[in-house]
Amino acid sequence: AQKVTQAQTEISVVEKEDVTLDCVYETRDTTYYLFWYKQPPSGELVFLIRRNSFDEQNEISGRYSWNFQKSTSSFNFTITASQVVDSAVYFCALSAPGGGKLIFGQGTTLQVKP
Amino acid sequence: GAVVSQHPSWVICKSGTSVKIECRSLDFQATTMFWYRQFPKQSLMLMATSNEGSKATYEQGVEKDKFLINHASLTLSTLTVTSAHPEDSSFYICSARDWEDDSYEQYFGPGTRLTVT
Numbered sequence: 129a130q131k132v133t134q135a136q137t138e139i140s141v142v143e144k145e146d147v148t149l150d151c152v153y154e155t156r157d158t159t160y161y162l163f164w165y166k167q168p169p170s171g172e173l174v175f176l177i178r179r180n181s182f183d184e185q186n187e188i189s190g191r192y193s194w195n196f197q198k199s200t201s202s203f204n205f206t207i208t209a210s211q212v213v214d215s216a217v218y219f220c221a222l223s224a225p226g227g228g229k230l231i232f233g234q235g236t237t238l239q240v241k242p
Numbered sequence: 243g244a245v246v247s248q249h250p251s252w253v254i255c256k257s258g259t260s261v262k263i264e265c266r267s268l269d270f271q272a273t274t275m276f277w278y279r280q281f282p283k284q285s286l287m288l289m290a291t292s293n294e295g296s297k298a299t300y301e302q303g304v305e306k307d308k309f310l311i312n313h314a315s316l317t318l319s320t321l322t323v324t325s326a327h328p329e330d331s332s333f334y335i336c337s338a339r340d341w342e343d344d345s346y347e348q349y350f351g352p353g354t355r356l357t358v359t
Binding site for chain 1: 337352
């Protein structure tokens with residue numbers, strides 16, 4: 129069975145601090161995709177990144193970076209120099225090819241205080 | 243590109259009535275659309291997978307007769323909540339896959355907030 133665990137329910141930081149959101153997944157598939165989404169108070173999901181299981185390279189996009197480690201089944205997300213606008217709920221998700229349905233983690237609520 | 247719309251964005255209805263929510267892919271064709279439900283402060287839970295021209299596949303525990311899904315065209319899927327009750331109040335989100343895109347990415351609609359009084 130597929131499962132995504134985001135152990136951190138809520139995180140509160142002060143602006144400019146770095147913060148890492150953890151994501152651990154379970155799957156028996158050898159080919160799969162991992163995603164991160166941001167959900168601001170408006171409710172609309174914002175796509176952040178997609179990573180396939182064969183690509184373990186870390187990725188950096190501006191203040192955002194992702195660390196994918198198959199050995200520990202983790203796909204962690206780091207925000208550097210956090211800003212108030214980063215306050216949102218962040219979801220990690222897992223998808224198997226073919227079917228395409230997404231399995232979401234419980235989400236981590238990030239609050240960045242000024 | 244890859245825009246998905248939902249209508250209405252919010253709706254209030256009385257208990258016992260039915261409500262239809264539309265999900266449209268605006269600039270691509272989607273053979274597969276997904277319907278998710280999200281209760282306050284909870285994660286998204288997949289309700290069903292909608293395939294154009296065929297019956298939807300429902301997740302375990304989701305009542306097919308209560309949540310009717312119709313995927314009549316490559317750009318439109320509808321979710322009808324029949325005989326709605328207050329416990330059906332939730333945020334409903336659809337997503338769509340571009341049939342020409344093999345990246346398996348899903349494009350999400352902005353969601354529909356349903357309140358049943």
